[in-house]
Amino acid sequence: MRPFSYQRATDPDMAVQALSADAAVDNPLTRATVQPLAGGTTLIDLMKLDVMRPAAIVDINPLAEGWSAIDPGRENLRLGALAKMSDVAAQGEVQRNYPVIANSLKLAASAQLRNMATLGGNVMQRTRCPYFRDVSYENCNKRNPGSGCAAMDGVNRMHAVLGVSDQCIATYPGDFAQALIALDATVEITGRSGTRSMPFAQLHKAPGSTPETETALRSGELISAFVVPGRWPRSVYLKARDRQSYEFALSSAAVALDVQHGAIKDARVALGGVATVPWRSREAEALLKGQTFDDGLAERAAEAAFADAKGRQYNNFKIALGKRVVARALHRAVTMEI
Amino acid sequence: MNAAAPEPKANMGQPVPRYDAVAKVAGRATYGSDMPLDNPAYAFLVTSAIARGRINGFDLDDAKRVRGVIDIITHENAPDLKESKLFSNGGYAGTTIQPLKSADIAHDGEIVAVVIAESYEAAREAANRVKVSYTAATPSASFDSPGTTKAAAKGQNAQFKEDPQVGDFAKAFDEAEVKVDAAYETPTQHHNPMELFSTSCVWMGDDLVIYEPSQYVYGLKNGVAEQLGIDADKVRVVNPYVGGGFGSRGSMTPRTAIIAGIAKRLNRPIKLVPTRDQGFTIATYRAETRHAIKLGANRDGKLVALRHEGVEVSSRADPYCVGGTKTTTRLYACPNVDSLVSIVRADRNTPGFMRSPPEVPYMFALESAMDELAVKLDMDPIELRRVNDTTNEPIGGKPYTSRSLMGCFDEAAKAFGWSQRSAAPKSMSDGDWLIGYGCAATCYPTQMAPSAARVRLQRDGRTRVEIAGHEIGTGAYTVIAQTAAERLGVPLEQVAVFIGDSDLPPGPVAGGSNSTASTCSAVMMVCDQIRQRMFKAMMPRQSLTDKAKETVGIGRTPTMQAAKSDRTLDLERAFDALGVGVIEEYGEWKPEGAPPDSFKAMHSGHARLVGGAAMKDKIAYAFGAEFVEVRVNRFTHEIRAPRLVGAFAAGRIMNPRTARSQLMGGLIWGMSSALLEATEIDQRTARYVNDNLADYLVPVSADVPGVEVILLSEQDDHINPAGAKGLGELANVGTNAAICNAIYHATGQRIRKLPVRLENIEV
C-alpha cells in the first residue's frame, strides 16, 4: 500500500472538489490519485495488493446522512448511494416490491462485507480476475494498457463469455448491478457542475480496446443515488456457484416479469458472472414479450441471451450453464407467489 | 450433555470441555504472532514472479527511499545459512530449495527478498517497490508439461520402502470374471490453516526464541540451529496455541532460519506475518496425483486381483511422495496384488504432508473403484466390502490388531438410512434436486512415536504436566490433562498442562495422528513412576501383589482401565512417607518396535513414527465408514452435500467431545476436498493462480447442514499403553470417494477426477 493523505468530506461539494484535483488523469479507476472511500471493501483490498495506488483518499462516509436514504415512493424506488447493502437487503418494501434487488444484495459477499459496503461502491467494484489482482503479472490490459491479457489463455474458469474483447475477458463480479440494469434504473451522479443522471446501463463500459476504462464516471464524480422506476414484485435473482454462500457467481440471472392474464406484458433479463459488464439481454426480453410462458419459451429466450457468447478453454461451460440459469430464473419468476 | 458431548461408551473417557476453552473464547489464547515483542522490526517478503530462471538483479532504490526501511535482504547479502536435509530423508526441512542462496529460481513464489522496516506498513510498501529483473526459463508445471521427468519412488525417497506385491496379479486379473479398469485424478490442494505462516525471532545474546505456529517444536528448534550453525540448546520454539496445522507446519520451512539470521544481524526482534498468497508457495501443499486401478473379482464379489499404480508430482529438488499403496494394497482380502508408485518432477515448490497425505488420494481411487465393481456386480457396496473384509492383510499375512470396519458400516448405514436407498442411479429426487446416496470405507494407520514427559505432583493434588506436544485444535491439552488426572487420581481441575515449548521434554511431531497415543502413553508412564515412588514409600516392606502391580504400574504398563480401579491413594500420607514437598518424575516412552536410536532421535528433533503397516508381526489401523447424501440441481448442476454420516472405531476414545469434533471436521474436509478444493496452476507459467481464500474455496457454514459422527466402542491392547488409535486424519479419507459414488447414484455419471464441479455434470 502506497502512502496517501486522508481527509473526510463533510459535504458533497467538498468531496467533489477534493476528488476533482486529479481531473487531468485520464482513467479515474486505475490511475486516479484521489479516490473516494466508502465501505472500503474494494479500495483497501486493492491498495493492499498494490493494484490501486491513490495518493489521497477522501472519506465520503460523512455524506451518508444525505446519501443513504432508502425511499420507496409510489412511482419509483430511490436508493442513496451510501446506503449499506445489508440495510437495503433487509428493507421490507424493497423485499416485497423488488425481490430481485433484495436478493441480489443478500446473496452477495458476507454479512460483514454487506454491513460495510455501500450501493455506490458495490456497483463500482473491480473485477476478480486473478491476473488483474496480482501485480506480478505484467500482462493485464486493464492494469497496464497494451500489455496483453494473461487470462485469455490462462486459468479462466471464472471469466466472461459475453461482452468480451480480444483485450480483456475479466468478469464484472457484482450482483446488485444486474438487478439495476434489468429494472432500467437511473444513476444520479454528483460532480463539480452539479448533479446529472444517466441510465445505469450506460455506467459501465465493455472492455473493447480500452479495458482500463471501466465506467463513464468522470474524474471527480460520485454516484449519489439510484432510481428504479416502477415496481417489480414478480422478480427473481438466481445465482449459481460452487459454494453455497460467500462466493461470486459462476452465472446469475436477474429476471423481472409483468404477467397479466397469462401473457408476459413486460420482461427484463440481466446476466451476471458471465459478462464483462452488467449485462442486459434485450434479445431475450424481445422473445418473451407478449408471449405466454412455457418452458420452451424460456429456453428460447435463454438461447437468445447467449447467442453471441464466446467461451474459452475453461469457461466454455458458462454458456450452457448461463442458459439454464436464465431459463430457471424465468420459470421461478412466473411461478412465484406475489 | 448435548450433541457436542456424546455419552461415553465402553473404553471411552469423559467428554469434558476443552482445557483451553476459556482462553480461546475470551481471545486470550496467544498464537505466534500474538506474542508481545519489545520494539520489533517488521519483515515483509518479496516472492518470485517466475517459476524457473535466474535473477539478473534488483533495483532497490525506490524501496530504500521508503521512510522506515531498515534493510533489504536478497541473495546478495543474505545471512549465511547451512542446508538442511528433507524431513523424509532424515533432515528437518520441508524443502531443500533454500531461497536467498543464489540467483536461481526454482519455483513460483520463492522468497527473493526480505524487507525489514520500522512498521508493517512501511515494510509492505517497500516490498511493493522492490523491482526484480529476471531471465525466465520455460517451467514445467505438472504431469503433462514438457520437460518433466518420471521415475519410480522406490530408491529415491527413504520413507517409501516398497511397492507391495503378492501372488500373480497379471494372471489373476486376466482370468477374473468381473473387472474394473479405471483411472482417477486428485488435484493440488493447500492446507490453508487459518493462522498465517508467521515467524517472530528474538535474540537474547546468543539465545534465540522463535514464536511460530509449528507442529514440531523440537524439529524446528534443531533444524534452525543446524541452519544457523549453533547449538540446538540455544534455540527455543514457543507456540502454546497453533491456529490449525493439517500438516503444513510439521516440517521446517526456509523462512524461519532466514528471519532468525536477519534478526541476529540487526540485533532486533523481527516479526514476519506473510500474506495468505505467500503461504501457498513458502510452505508445502498436497500435490496432484494420478491413479490406475485394476480390480478383478469373482461373481460373488471376492477380489482375486488388485493393482494400484500411483503417480505423484514433486519438485525438481526433492523426491517427496506419499505412496498410499501401502494402505490400499492391504485393505481387502485379495490373493494377487501389484502396485507401483512413481514421482514426476516439475518446477514446483516441494509438496508435503496434508491431512491424511497418502490416504486421501489413494483411497479415493480404490474406494471409487470398489463402488464401480459393486455396480458391475449388481451388488450392494456395503456387501462388497463385507465379502472382502479380512482379519489379516494380504501382502504379508499380518493380523490387524483390531478391525471394526464392518461394524462401522453397519452403524453408519443404520443412522444414515441406507435401506431407504433405491439402488438404481437417477431414481431419487426432490423437486429441483436429484438425490444420490454413496458410501466408502475410511482408514488411517495407527502410529506412535517416542515421547518424554515430566509430571510434578504437589501434596495438595496440584499437578503440572510438561511435554513439548502441540495444540493444533486436536484437544492435546485436554486429553493430556485427563490422562494425568485419571492416572494420578487427582481432580481434573488440579492439572495444569504445559505444551508447545521446545524447552519442555521432547514430544513427537503432531503429524501422522500419533500425538494422543504417544503423549498420553508417555504421561501414563511418568504418572506411574510417581505412583510407584509413593507406593514404595508407603509400604516399604511389602512385596508387591499382582493387584498392586496393576494399579501402580509395575511389571507392565497397564491400560487406562486398570488404573481406574484404584484411585484412593492418600496423597498426604504418601508425601509424609516420602518426606518431600513435591514429587517430580521425568520419563521417556517409546512404542513397541521403535528403532534403537529412537530416544536420541527424539531429542534431536527427528520424528520416528512406527505403526500402521510397517510393524513387524501385526498391522494397526483405525477404520470407519462414511455415508453422504448429495444433491445435484437439475438445472444449475450445482452439487451440495446436505448430509454426512460417519461411524468410526479408533481404539480408546480419550474424550468423545474432542474426538467427535475432529471427526466432524474431517468429514467436512473430505466433502470440501471432493467438491471445492483445488489449487489452479497456470500451465504456461507454473504459478498458482487462486492463491487466496476467495478463490481457493473451502466450505462455509452454509455448505454443511448436517453432519453426524458415531463413535464405536473398540478396545485394542496391542497398539500402545493408552490404547488409542489416531483419528485426526481418519475422517477426511473416505468422503472423497463417497461423494463421487453418491454423484453416480444421483446422476448415473461416474466422475473420476476431483474436485467435482458443476461443469462436470451432464444431467
Add this chain to the structure above:
Amino acid sequence: MSGNSSSRLSGFDRRAFMACAAGSALVPMTARAGALDAPAPVAQDPALHVEITLRVNGQDKRLSLDPRTTVLDALREHLKLTGSKKGCDHGQCGACTVLIGERRVVSCLTLALAAEGQEITTIEGLATGDQLHPMQQAFIDNDAFQCGYCTPGQIMSAVACVKEGHASSDADIREYMSGNICRCAAYPNIVAAMKQAAPEITKG
C-alpha cells in the same frame, strides 16, 4: 520466454510516486472547511504518523499511527489487543470481525482513521469481568472451535448475527454466518452454540 519481468510485489506507478515526491507532507484533514484549499493529490509522509483516538471496548485510546494502519493492525500491533486475528487481511475469512457500533465488520479492510469517533468492540470487550458472555459460554458448551484461531471472529459475528435477527432458524444462521471461515470446520457446533445463546441474548 526470457526477458525482464517484475517481481510479484513490484510494480511502480510513476505518476503516483511523482505526486508523492513533489508534494510536501500534508497533515490529514479531519472535517475542516479549510481543507478544501489544500492541494489534494499530496501524499502523506508515512513517517509522519497521525494522532487519533480510537474508542475500543468503552475506552478512549490515543494512538500515533501510520495513516495506512487498519483497525485490525491498530488493535494487534498498537493496542496489544491480539484477540482479533489476521487470517487473510482481505475480507475473505472473517477472523478479524469486530463490532463498529452495532455492526459486525471486517477490521482488516477498515482504516483506523475512518473508524475514529466510533465505538469498536472486540472479543476482549465481550465478557463482563470474569463473567463470560452467553455466546462465549455457548461456544464452550458446544465445542464450537478446535484450533481457536477463527473463534474470536466467529463469536463477534455470532453476537451481531443474533442481534440482527438472523438466528431464527438453522438455515438462517448458516447463511448469515458464512462470512466466517473455520478451517477446522466446527460449523455444526457453532450453529448449536448460537441456538443456545440466542434466547439469552435477545432476552437480555
